[in-house]
Amino acid sequence: MKLKGSGWFELVIIAFSAVLLVMSTSYNEKARLFPMILSMVMIAVMGLIFLQESVPAAGRYLGFVKESGLFASRKPANGKVDGEGEDEGEQTQNAAVRHSEVFRLLRFILWLLGCIILLKFVTYLMIMPVFLLLFTKVEARQSWRNAAGVAAGMGVFNYLLFSVLLGSRL
């Protein structure tokens, strides 16, 4: 059984819910009521979805999991709507989580994480334009001119809005 991207995602959510379930046992009776019930139901529902999508033998008996929402109607003429995609076939999902995309996604997260961490030490007036300049040039593969335009425009906009108008001390 080779897991697809959605399978990994569902497993992570199941594991997270299991951790919450275990943690909830240490709370008092009232405080644990909702978390305990919710995490148990969450594990059950997510488990069914996982089995249906990732374990072909079990999936045959779990067709109901693919049922559409109560009032879901016909497909859009174009454009992707939240919650759709898996019914179109698993190719869509597979395409969405191709290796290159996963690496690019991780790279973007690292960029954003770096920007957030630097915000702790350096004022946003410096960090945001530099982030925008480099990100637009390196990741969006734009010319230096475009990148500088975005960085300068947003830098001025952020300064006027947050520092001048809102008087934020960030």
Add this chain to the structure above:
Amino acid sequence: MLDVIQGLESFLAWPTPLFMALGVLLGMLFGFLPGLGGVQALALATPLTFGMLPNQAMAMLIGIMGAVPFGGSISAILINTPGTPQNAATTFDGYPLARQGKAGLALGASASASVLGAIVGALVLVALMPLGRQIVLAFSYPEYFMLAVMGLSVIAVVSQGSMWKGLAAGLFGLLICMIGYDPVTGAVRYTFGLDYLYDGIKLVPALIGLFAISEALELMLKNKSFGGDEKISSTGGLGEGIMSVFHNFWLFLRCSVLGFIVGVIPGVGGSVSNFVAYGHAVQTTTKNPHFGQGDIRGVIAPQSSDTAKDGGAMVPTIVFGIPGSVETAVLLGALILHGLQPGPKLMLEEPAIVYVMVYALVASNILAGLLGLFGAKYLARLTDMPSALLAPVIFSLAIMGAYATEGILGDVFVALVFGVLGYCMREFGFNRVPMVIALVLGAMLQQTYHQTIMSMGAQGFFVRPISLGLFAITVLMLIIPVIKNRRAREGGIPA
């Protein structure tokens, strides 16, 4: 009657309309920018009103309040990012319409529904002011609980794709609501040793992540144009959009009244009203529904409810001095700063001010609608930007929006985490909307459940007429469309 005329004179006395117009511009800007909203704009503008007369100050502040819902709907429609939480439901159909090249239609409908919704809200406010006391007092814990249940029932309605995945998304949202202090026992849950999590996950950074950051990630990864193959910036159909409210007038009226009722209940506010109205529209529409894929009624319902709710929120604010929403809480502070005591005395001693507020509410919505319609062509051009340029701009706005709200970096981390989560949910077929609904309603659901059990026992939910009525409405809302669909299938008629 004399008060009504005096209020009008006071509202029209120059430069009061100018201050209101300034408030409208500020409200539209803050509504449009994700992460910012009416509260920030009101908080910013309140010190500016110190030198003004009370009628001028109220006109400016109400101008802000009135313009925010429409301003927020513009970003909801054009970039799939609700400008404020109260515009979340507008994205469900507004954005698909924009992607089909019908941004003008959606913006026209939003403007028209916002203006008319505000008028309905103001009319009902004036009519109900004498009865306000009874309405506010009629709601207690069981009613709040049932209202939350009613809101959550919308999950079954809005789930496109697999309903089980919608359910899972809703459950996950509820689980996330359990982070932080338990509102009843004070126990600290799921903080993983982080002080930041003691107050739970904040809604604004979560929304910024789920919608704005995930959208920008999608744009970057897929390297597609923002509007797909279609010209999203087309603003043709503005007139048709405006008229669509009149073509669906009965729905508009029902949603406006629903919004007003939700607005009256202190502390519930617009985040709930737009979902309740959207759910109502989906459940009651039988004629060719295609909600979630660009149905104009999916724009009319939440927008009319959003602006009508402001009129409702004024009832407890004016009658009791209890804020009906976060915005009116700031407004209350401004009233006190100007030497006006909110509550029953205000109606007796300063009735003209009350009517200035009502006029400003209606006029600000009209002005915001007009400005939005004239500016729609230019705003829609935003979406013509290449995605490679737009995505970094969205990242920047999202980071700063999350950061500037309270100046806490933890909020930006939360936005990033929810951004990645939102992206994964979108890619793997999990609808993000049920999660948002659960995030909004989860705390209220849990708190009012325990409060009801402690104060009235389990029977408390079913012995009070309004609570029982809300429960019955929820059940009917879920059952009737199922029966209708089944009958339609059995009869061979498309549902």
